[in-house]
Amino acid sequence: MSIIIQFVKDGIKSASSGNKTYHLWMGSLTLLMILGAYAYSVQLKEGLTVTGMSDNVSWGLYISNFTFLVGVAAAAVMLVLPTYILKDIDFSKAVLIGEGLAVSALVMCLAFVTVDLGNPAKAWHLIPFIGLFNWPNSMLSWDVLVLNGYLFINLTIPFYILYTKYIGKKPNEKLYFPGVLISVFWAIGIHLVTAFLYAGLPARPFWNSALLGPRFLASAFAAGPALIILALEVIRKYSEYKIETKTIRKISLVVTVAAQINLIMLFSELFKEFYAPTHHSSSAIYLFFGIGDKTALMPWIYTSLALNIVATIILTVHLLRNDLRWMNLALIMLFVAIWIDKGMGLIIPGFIPGSYGDIVEYFPSWVEVFVTLGIWAMGFFIFSALIKIGIPIEIGKLRFQKKD
Amino acid sequence: MFQQLTASLLTGAGLVNSSCSVTATDDKREKKQLEWEEYFKGNYRLMSDNEKQDTVKRLERLYELNNGNHASISSEQPSENVLFGYAFNISKCQGYMDCVNACVQENNQDRNSQMQYIRIHEHQNGQINFDLADDDFYHEVPAAGHFYIGTQCFHCENPPCVEVCPVKATWKEKDGIVVIDYDWCIGCRYCMAACPYDGRRFNWATPEIPTEEINKDQHYLGNRLRKKGVMEKCTFCIQRSRKGNNPACVDACPTGARIFGNLLDPNSEIRWVLDNKKVFRLKEDLGTEPKFWYFMD
Numbered sequence: 068m069s070i071i072i073q074f075v076k077d078g079i080k081s082a083s084s085g086n087k088t089y090h091l092w093m094g095s096l097t098l099l100m101i102l103g104a105y106a107y108s109v110q111l112k113e114g115l116t117v118t119g120m121s122d123n124v125s126w127g128l129y130i131s132n133f134t135f136l137v138g139v140a141a142a143a144v145m146l147v148l149p150t151y152i153l154k155d156i157d158f159s160k161a162v163l164i165g166e167g168l169a170v171s172a173l174v175m176c177l178a179f180v181t182v183d184l185g186n187p188a189k190a191w192h193l194i195p196f197i198g199l200f201n202w203p204n205s206m207l208s209w210d211v212l213v214l215n216g217y218l219f220i221n222l223t224i225p226f227y228i229l230y231t232k233y234i235g236k237k238p239n240e241k242l243y244f245p246g247v248l249i250s251v252f253w254a255i256g257i258h259l260v261t262a263f264l265y266a267g268l269p270a271r272p273f274w275n276s277a278l279l280g281p282r283f284l285a286s287a288f289a290a291g292p293a294l295i296i297l298a299l300e301v302i303r304k305y306s307e308y309k310i311e312t313k314t315i316r317k318i319s320l321v322v323t324v325a326a327q328i329n330l331i332m333l334f335s336e337l338f339k340e341f342y343a344p345t346h347h348s349s350s351a352i353y354l355f356f357g358i359g360d361k362t363a364l365m366p367w368i369y370t371s372l373a374l375n376i377v378a379t380i381i382l383t384v385h386l387l388r389n390d391l392r393w394m395n396l397a398l399i400m401l402f403v404a405i406w407i408d409k410g411m412g413l414i415i416p417g418f419i420p421g422s423y424g425d426i427v428e429y430f431p432s433w434v435e436v437f438v439t440l441g442i443w444a445m446g447f448f449i450f451s452a453l454i455k456i457g458i459p460i461e462i463g464k465l466r467f468q469k470k471d
Numbered sequence: 472m473f474q475q476l477t478a479s480l481l482t483g484a485g486l487v488n489s490s491c492s493v494t495a496t497d498d499k500r501e502k503k504q505l506e507w508e509e510y511f512k513g514n515y516r517l518m519s520d521n522e523k524q525d526t527v528k529r530l531e532r533l534y535e536l537n538n539g540n541h542a543s544i545s546s547e548q549p550s551e552n553v554l555f556g557y558a559f560n561i562s563k564c565q566g567y568m569d570c571v572n573a574c575v576q577e578n579n580q581d582r583n584s585q586m587q588y589i590r591i592h593e594h595q596n597g598q599i600n601f602d603l604a605d606d607d608f609y610h611e612v613p614a615a616g617h618f619y620i621g622t623q624c625f626h627c628e629n630p631p632c633v634e635v636c637p638v639k640a641t642w643k644e645k646d647g648i649v650v651i652d653y654d655w656c657i658g659c660r661y662c663m664a665a666c667p668y669d670g671r672r673f674n675w676a677t678p679e680i681p682t683e684e685i686n687k688d689q690h691y692l693g694n695r696l697r698k699k700g701v702m703e704k705c706t707f708c709i710q711r712s713r714k715g716n717n718p719a720c721v722d723a724c725p726t727g728a729r730i731f732g733n734l735l736d737p738n739s740e741i742r743w744v745l746d747n748k749k750v751f752r753l754k755e756d757l758g759t760e761p762k763f764w765y766f767m768d
Binding site: 113114115116118120121122125126180183184185186187188189190192193198199200201204205206207208211264267268269270271349417418420421422423424425 | 510513514517584590592600601602603604606622631634635636637638639640654655656657658659660661663664665666667668669672673674675676677698699700701757758
C-alpha cells in the first residue's frame with residue numbers, strides 16, 4: 068500500500084516539475100480552464116439560454132466536440148492492435164502515448180456531455196441501479212456504458228504496466244493481454260455506438276444513414292493517429308524519450324489509408340445527396356449551398372472539404388509524406404478538417420431545416436466557446452501530466468526507492 | 472432496493488442538514504427540507520400510490536411557500552378503456568390562434584420565451600408543403616388564397632422520443648398520452664432530436680409566469696410549474712382530459728376545427744370522424760403511428 072502512495076507521490080512530483088516552457092504551457096492551460104469554469108458557472112446560473120442553441124438546433128458545439136473526441140479516443144486502438152496483437156515492436160513506444168490520449172479524450176467526452184445537460188444536478192439518474200437506466204433501448208445509455216468502460220480499460224492497463232515497471236518488475240503479459248484484446252473491440256464499439264446514437268433517428272434524415280458508423284470509424288482513424296503523431300513529434304523533441312522516425316512513418320501510413328477511405332465515403336454521400344436530390348437531401352443542400360439567404364455553414368464545410376482533400380493528397384504522395392514537414396502540415400489540416408466535419412458539417416445541419424422545413428441557423432455563444440476551450444485545455448492538461456509521469460517510468464528514470 | 476436505501480439515507484441527511492442551520496427561518500428550513508426530499512425522490516412511474524401522494528403533498532406545500540397561495544396538483548391515473556385521439560379539420564381552421572393562447576394559459580408555459588406547444592402553419596392553396604408554409608405569420612386571418620394546419624405533439628403509439636430517453640423520464644401512459652416526469656428529466660434533449668414532429672419544448676431558462684396568471688388546477692404529469700433545463704410538451708391537457716373534459720385548445724377553437732375523444736368508445740365524435748372522413752396523418756412513412764389525424768370537409 069505504501070508503495071502505491073509513493074507511486075502517486077512520485078507521479079505528481081514528476082508531473083509538476085519541468086522546465087520553463089512546460090510550466091508556461093501548463094499555466095496557460097490552467098488559465099483557459101479557469102475561464103471555462105467561469106463561463107460554465109454563468110451557464111449553470113442562467114440556463115442553456117446563454118448558448119446559441121434553440122428549440123430548432125438543440126445540440127451545438129458541445130455535442131459536436133463530444134462526437135469528434137469519441138473518435139480520437141477510439142483511435143488508440145490503431146496503435147494497440149499492431150503492438151500487442153501483431154507484435155509489431157515499432158508501434159510499442161507509441162502505445163502509451165496513444166492510451167494517454169484515449170484517457171484524456173474520454174474525460175473530455177464525458178465533460179462535454181455533462182456541460183450539455185440542462186439539469187446536471189440530476190445526472191445521478193444515469194447511474195445504473197441507483198437511477199433508472201433505459202438500457203438497451205436508448206443509444207445514449209449504451210454510450211454512457213461503453214465510454215465509461217473504455218475509460219476504465221484505458222486507465223487500468225497502462226496503470227498496471229507502469230506500476231510494475233515502477234517497482235522494477237516486468238509486466239506479466241498473461242495478465243494484461245485479455246484487457247488489450249477487449250479494448251480493441253471496445254474502441255470500435257464506442258465509435259459505432261456514438262454513430263448509432265444519430266443514425267438511429269429517422270426524424271433526422273441527414274444522420275439516418277447506414278454509412279454514418281463506418282464513416283465515423285474512418286475519420287476517427289485518420290484524426291486520432293494524426294494527433295498522436297503530432298504529440299510524438301513534440302515529445303521526442305522535448306524529452307529523452309526516443310521515438311524513431313520509422314514509428315512515425317508507420318503511423319502516418321495508417322492515417323493515410325484512413326483518410327483515403329474517409330474521402331471515398333464522403334464522395335459516396337455527396338453522390339447520394341446530389342445526384343437525385345429528394346426531400347431528405349435538404350440538410351445537405353443547406354450545408355453546401357445554403358437555402359435562401361441562410362448560408363452560415365457554407366464557409367465551414369468548404370474549408371473542411373478543401374483541407375481534407377489537400378491533406379489526403381499530400382499524404383498519398385510518398386515523396387511529400389516522407390518529408391516530415393509536409394506530413395505534419397497535412398496532419399494538422401486533416402485534424403482540423405475532420406473536427407469541422409463532425410460538428411458544423413454533421414451535428415448542426417442535422418437540425419436544419421427543422422421538422423417542418425423552417426430554417427433557424429446556429430452560432431455558438433461566447434459561453435459555449437469558452438466552456439469548449441476550457442474542456443480542451445483540461446484534456447491537454449491531463450494528457451501532458453500523464454505523459455510526464457509515463458515517460459520517466461518507461462525510460463527507467465523513475466523507479467520505486469525505499470526511503471530510510 | 473438501492474433506490475430506497477439511498478433515498479432514506481439522504482432524507483435523513485437532509486433532515487440533519489436543514490435542522491442544523493440556525494439562521495434559517497422556519498419557512499426557509501421547511502422549504503430546504505422539502506427540496507432536499509424532492510431532489511432524491513424516484514421516477515414517478517415507479518412510485519407507489521403512497522409515494523405519489525407524498526410527492527404531490529410536498530409539491531403543493533412548496534408551491535404555497537413560493538407563491539403564497541394554494542395550487543392543487545393531481546396524480547389522477549388513466550381510466551380503463553380510454554385511449555385518447557385527436558382530429559384536425561383543415562377545412563375549418565382559419566388561423567385565429569385562439570387554441571395557441573388557450574394552451575399557453577392552461578399549461579403554464581414560460582411567457583418570456585413565448586413557448587408554445589401548438590404551431591399553426593399557413594399554407595398556400597394548391598399544395599400541402601410545410602417547407603413553403605409560414606408558421607410565424609402576423610397579419611389578418613384568414614388570408615386570401617391560404618389555408619391553415621395546426622401541429623403539436625401527436626402522442627404517437629410508437630413514440631421515438633420515449634425510446635431514446637436514457638433515463639426513462641418520458642413514457643406513454645395507458646390512455647395513450649406521452650408524458651414527461653419533469654423532476655426526472657436530465658435535460659439531454661435526445662428526445663427533441665428524435666421527434667419528427669417538433670412536438671417537444673425545452674426550458675432554456677427558468678420559466679416565468681406572472682403569479683396571477685398561473686393556472687392552479689394542475690397535474691403532476693401536466694401543467695404543474697417546470698424548472699429550467701427540463702423538457703416539456705403537450706399532454707392533451709392531462710389535468711382536463713383525465714376528468715373527462717376536452718383539452719383547452721379544443722374548447723377554445725371558435726370554428727370547431729379540433730376534435731378530441733376516446734378512440735375506444737364507438738360512439739365518440741373522434742370515432743365518427745375516423746369512420747366517415749378521409750383522414751391522413753403526417754410523415755406516416757416513419758411508422759410512429761400518431762394518434763392525431765387530419766381531414767377535410
